[in-house]
Amino acid sequence: MHIPDGYISPATAGIMYGAAAPFWFIAAKKVRNNLSGRTIPVIALFASFSFVLMMFNIPMPGGTTGHAVGGTLLAIVAGPWAAVIGISVVLAIQALFFGDGGVMAFGANSFNMAVILPLVGYNVYRAISGRSSATSARRLFAAAAGSWIAIVTAALLTGIELGIQPLLFHSADGTPLYCPYGPGIAIPSMAVGHMFIAGPAEAIVTSLVLAYLFKTGFVPAADQTQSGGAGRLHLLWAGLGLVALLTPIGLLASGTAWGEWEVTELKELGLGFVPDGINRLTGWWPAPLPDYGFPRMGAVVGYILSAIAGVGGVAVLLWGIGRTILLKGHRREA
């Protein structure tokens, strides 16, 4: 997810520095106010730890290996603002010494991995773990879910930052000057890799390390301030609601989602031959809400209702899976 120099334009790089700066400012202020000089070595050592963690190859189910960022883990254990500074410092060292991520792109990398990732991961953890007892299976599930959602969100942001480059920055003859791939390619390729490899790696590492820490009686920073933990679930719902309301933005985009072409569109794209199999499969699945629209309703309302229906469906499914896992955990403990 580290963007090297050359992939984004100086203008984007500047804006991303601007986006990360207020968070650095708040983090520095919070860290200075909350604790004494003790914070400096704590953040430094955790940042070193996070650097070491990124070098670990985690064996994944399926034979591949992935590496974790540790942003959510750091946010849960040391607090979200300490994580913002810690991961930023790690990114600076990686950019300077290992060429991993650019210096111009440092603002963008920090915003994605050192700001959004720990803040999202921490808040999802707090929201899901609620008032559950410390060391409960629900907390481990919350940590895994938080890590996965956080890394996928950061990857999506990276995909958007890369994807807008060819649309905004090209020469007179149409040559893209920076990342050559538009949002149709950049966003899915960033998201898929992180949903299936880096995301699970992050979730596994966070929950394994937390499980060990719980066993040793260690109380993470996220659990030291109990007030407001459960109340944060509404924030999560508010965020989802906002995303649902924003879905009609898709109407502004022209063309079809990458990889979701219909047969006629495949021909327009220059594919002279459409395999028989695709032809036969066209139309076999009568979608209940074709193209996310409700009949006889405005496109905008249709989009929003479809989003709400989708979020509701996924929430019910996840609630069911979570409940099954919890019941299994309780049975094992009994």
Add this chain to the structure above:
Amino acid sequence: MKRKDALSQNIFSVTQGLESAITTEQYGRYNGLLQRLDPRVKLATFVVLTAAVSFTGNLAALAVMLVLVPLPGVLSGIKPGSLLKRIVLFVPVFTAVIAIPALFITQGDPLLSAGGHAVVTVQGARTAAFLVLRVTDSLSLGALLVLTTPWTKLLATFRWFRIPSLFVSILSMTYRYIFVLLHTVNNMFLARKSRTPGTLTAKENRKWLGHTLAATMVKSLHISEQVYSAMLSRGYRDDRLTAARFKLHYKDLLWLFFASAALALSVWTG
């Protein structure tokens, strides 16, 4: 090395990280061309030239920089092999692989055609070249700065440029303790390897790696407490003092002149 042997893989990557950092420190102590320059001038020119690489829309300028940038490095006593390994390995190779599809899918005028269809477009070739050259040029500049400037001087320079002391203190401490933790983890891996006949399953490996990481995290917390006591006992104040005193020489001004000329050239050529 067996692919599934996560232990060996981790020992390998941890040791490689250590070695790469150690070679970095060695070059900083040489008495070469770039090492003799004022670190403030080096940092400023590095930022200016990286910005120039990012701003220019001229492929020829990027290609010229590709050849010119490593030269002062070689004149500063850095082995061309290790400079090349540092610059070309991984990121540009990875970028080149990423850039390949752009050759074929970018819309534009045909460069290579087959059967009446444009296979590779001029625009596709140019955008791929832009990406690879920009990435490689930026990496070369970064490599030169880091290889020829000792870490302590670089930190002092950050303070001179008014980067807040909180960040600089954490940065210096983080860098220092990365090595301590890497050594600790390396020893843990070797100890485990010496006690493991045969190979572990992926699940066993994951569990063990999780425990190793957690133990390292607990250790890092303990170390941070010791460091804090040590800081207190030495009368730490939240202000980073540095022994480095900087003075500009004519060489520095000459270097600044060359860097500004390069920037002007890149702006002038578009």
